[in-house]
Amino acid sequence: MTRRAEVLDLAVLGLLVDAPMHGYELRKRLNILLGAFRALSYGTLYPCLKALLARGWICESVPADGDPALALTGRRARIVYELTAEGKERFQSLVSHPGPAAWEDERFDVHFAFFARTDATTRLQILEGRRSRLQERVEGVSQSIARTRERRDAYTLELQRHGLESVEREVRWLTDLIDTERASGMTHPPADDTDPPTRGEVTEPGAGHQLPARDEQ
Amino acid sequence: MTRRAEVLDLAVLGLLVDAPMHGYELRKRLNILLGAFRALSYGTLYPCLKALLARGWICESVPADGDPALALTGRRARIVYELTAEGKERFQSLVSHPGPAAWEDERFDVHFAFFARTDATTRLQILEGRRSRLQERVEGVSQSIARTRERRDAYTLELQRHGLESVEREVRWLTDLIDTERASGMTHPPADDTDPPTRGEVTEPGAGHQLPARDEQ
């Protein structure tokens, strides 16, 4: 499996789980998902949709009677895509496994966004894997800083110090998420300003997930 | 100018300003500079060195008499590169201008690491430009969050909330740097645990830089 198959497939299939969509809207939603700045180009998206179609994971949705506006807005004809049964399986398989650590940097955010579609055990596995990878990174950066300190390069030092803090902050975020997942059965993630989940009562990991977890491939 | 010419040239030339070096070591230093994780591959570095050689910005350094170990360690022959006069000019020109905003994400860290080689005015210009770009990003992400809030997708919301905080933190970092640059004439960057620079006394921007700023192209 290539990087694209891992990350883009996950993202596109994941969005189509909620509702059938056409390419233009898919792109917008994808960019919102990724924080409104990592703009995915059409040169990436449309070929990807073609590939998913060829694999039989999506199909062109027939708007059916009563709603021609779904396919045509008066502008140019829209092609609305929909998940097939195989597509649903493919998504569920992607979202329910940690996936190769090599592409974690590119995959993690997208995977996390679809956490509601997987089970608590998988979520914990992914969060803990991510944290341990970032902790290794902390080690590496710390060593770099030690070497920079000897060279008395104040700007490089400041850059690395700030970079280290960023990674450490990420580790803390993951730790909070892990604690919450373990404690509350994850009805919703932590740090939400409304109705914070109860901390302190640790239940069995994997207990109490509430969303349908489909059978894995 | 391509992206490579902007960022890789800056990085490689910048490292060679300090001392002549061979490819293998250049790669190590580059990875230390970038926080020890963004590994630059040889497939990128060696072609880059070739291109810099063709442009006349670097040349093969003759170890001269008395130090054959510099070029040969007993292992395989090393090719040590050195900056030419044109190379120094090229570097000084790159480091002394903000450069296209389009590649700022890729360039900023490298540029910042070589801040000691440029003047206070340029530093302020780059820091302020970066900050304003990130502030725009804050706007964008905030809007994304607003739309996600309506969909009640707790995990996506948590992801975006955390992403927003990361960008805001970056903005605060830049603000601190800007304040320090303006205040102290930037003998060294802020937040260093030893000998923190005096805040509060605002001098004229651009006053008091201490490192040789070469003439710009």
Added chain:
DNA sequence: GTTAGCATGTAAGGAGTTACATGATTTT
């Protein structure tokens, strides 16, 4: 003796962007 590190390079392929091609509709 075998693994790790030193050292330089190329070829093939993966992944994505930019620019182009086309054209309707809505907003300013």
Added chain:
DNA sequence: AAAATCATGTAACTCCTTACATGCTAAC
């Protein structure tokens, strides 16, 4: 009337990584 937004798609190009090719030395 111009600009923005909607909408799909392709071709060329850029950039980078992975895997390969080569071979020496030091440490375990």
